C-alpha cells in the first residue's frame with residue numbers, strides 16, 4: 001500500500017567494514033575500484049571516496065571481517081534529537097554523535113539489530129576529489145545487501161521505522177528488497193541465520209562500462225564470479241567479484257526505477273510482467289537471461 005510519507009532517509013552514503021587483509025583491501029578499493037583516499041582516521045581507518053562525498057567506503061584493520069556500520073543520509077531538516085526519541089519509542093537505543101568521524105559533523109547512531117549499526121546523518125562534507133580515470137571508476141554507491149539472523153526485525157526497521165518501500169522478494173522472503181528513493185533497491189535483507197554483509201553494489205556509468213570494469217578487474221588479477229547478466233528483481237545488469245577479504249562486490253547498471261505513487265517500477269521492454277509491481281521471484285528466477293550461477297550467490 002502506498003504511504004504518502006517519504007522515508008526518513010533518501011540514500012545510502014557509506015559502508016564501513018573491518019578487514020583482516022587491510023592493506024590489500026584498501027588497495028583494491030583505491031586502485032582496482034578506483035577511489036580516492038580522502039582521510040586516515042585515528043586508528044588508521046581509510047576513508048575512500050568515489051569522487052564527490054568525503055567517503056563512501058571506510059575500512060579499518062581488524063582480526064575478523066565485519067560490517068562496522070551503514071551510513072544513510074537523512075531528509076533535510078530532520079530533528080536529530082526527535083529521531084533519537086522516536087527510536088526510543090520503538091525500544092531502540094540511539095544517540096546523537098558529534099565529530100565522531102571526519103566529514104560528518106553530526107549523526108544519529110542506532111543498532112537496529114545486533115551487528116547492524118546505522119549512522120544517519122543530515123550532511124556529509126563533499127570535497128569532490130574527482131572521479132578516477134583508472135580502475136572500475138564507478139559512478140556511485142547504490143545499495144547494500146545484509147545477511148541477518150534478525151532478518152524480520154531488520155525488515156521491520158527499514159519498512160516500518162525508516163519508512164522504506166518494499167519492492168520485491170526472492171524465495172518467499174529469503175531476499176527482501178526495499179528502497180528509499182527511485183532505485184528498485186537501496187537495501188536487500190537476506191533473512192538467514194548468519195550475520196554479515198552479503199554484497200556492496202556500485203553503479204557504473206553505463207552498460208558498456210561492464211566490459212571495461214571486467215578488463216580492469218582482470219588486469220588486477222581479480223576474477224569475475226558471475227555476470228554481467230540481467231537480474232529479475234530490479235532488472236539490473238550485474239557482475240560480482242570478491243574483494244581481498246571475500247566481501248562480494250556488485251557492479252551494476254540499468255536498475256529498475258520504482259515509482260512509489262504507483263507502487264510499480266517504470267515499464268521496461270525486458271520486463272516479464274506488466275505492471276512490474278512488487279512480487280515474489282522464485283529461487284530459480286535470479287537471472288532474466290537464465291545465465292547459470294556457477295558459484296553460490298546465496299553463500300556469498
Ligand SMILES: [Fe+2]
Pocket residue numbers: 143145188199201250
Ligand atoms: Fe545487489
